[in-house]
Amino acid sequence: MKKTAPEDEGVPASQLIDRRIAELTDWRGATLARMRQLIREADPDGVEEWKWGKPVWSHDGLICTGEVYKAYVKTTFAKGASVPDPTGLFNSSLEGNVRRAIDFPEGAEIDAEAFKALIREAAALNIAQAAAKKTKTR
Numbered sequence: 001m002k003k004t005a006p007e008d009e010g011v012p013a014s015q016l017i018d019r020r021i022a023e024l025t026d027w028r029g030a031t032l033a034r035m036r037q038l039i040r041e042a043d044p045d046g047v048e049e050w051k052w053g054k055p056v057w058s059h060d061g062l063i064c065t066g067e068v069y070k071a072y073v074k075t076t077f078a079k080g081a082s083v084p085d086p087t088g089l090f091n092s093s094l095e096g097n098v099r100r101a102i103d104f105p106e107g108a109e110i111d112a113e114a115f116k117a118l119i120r121e122a123a124a125l126n127i128a129q130a131a132a133k134k135t136k137t138r
Contacts, residue, residue, distance in 0.1 A: 013050040017066075020055065024068060027106045031073040032066055034110055039064070042116035043123045061126035063119060072108075076101040083121045087114040 008016055021033045032055070039046065039057050046059040055066040062078040077083060080090060080100025089111060092101035104110060 008050070013048045013055070016050040017048060017055045020068070028068050028073050031104050031108075031110075032068060035066055035073065035075055035104075035115075038110065038112055038115050039119050042119035046119075046123060057119075059123040059126055060130035063122045063126065072103040072105045074101050074103050077118065077122055079122060079125055080118075082125055083118055085118060087111060087117075089114050089118060 017036065021029045021036070023029070024032060036048075036055065043057070043059055043063070046057050046063060049056040049058055052065070054068075057063045057066075064075045064077045064080075067074040067076065074092065076093065077090075077100050079098060080093070081096060081098050083100065085100070089102050090100040092103045093099050102115075
């Protein structure tokens with residue numbers, strides 16, 4: 001797993017994500033860029049981060065990661081097992097009790113509205129859990 005290089009310390013996450021997308025000159029870069037665009041549209045108050053050598057999106061906790069592999073681009077939802085998926089987008093990591101993921105192989109269409117709905121649900125779950133935690137500590 002590629003970690004953040006010392007020369008990347010202090011570089012804003014958005015720039016590191018831009019750089020990663022630019023490095024991927026094939027369909028994977030376009031797919032990651034599209035995922036990023038949809039995540040930003042779905043949760044404009046979300047935060048882009050760079051952790052574990054990959055793009056990460058958070059809102060009161062981790063929403064999802066953007067991972068790039070040879071045969072697919074994957075977005076892993078940290079609490080995906082708790083996120084409603086009425087359209088059945090989750091197609092990977094289905095056996096776990098916590099995470100769920102979507103693998104996008106070359107040529108895959110991203111159902112923009114369904115994907116954004118998952119992002120909004122994941123953010124809402126984090127927000128609710130953060131609010132509950134705050135209430136408990138008072």
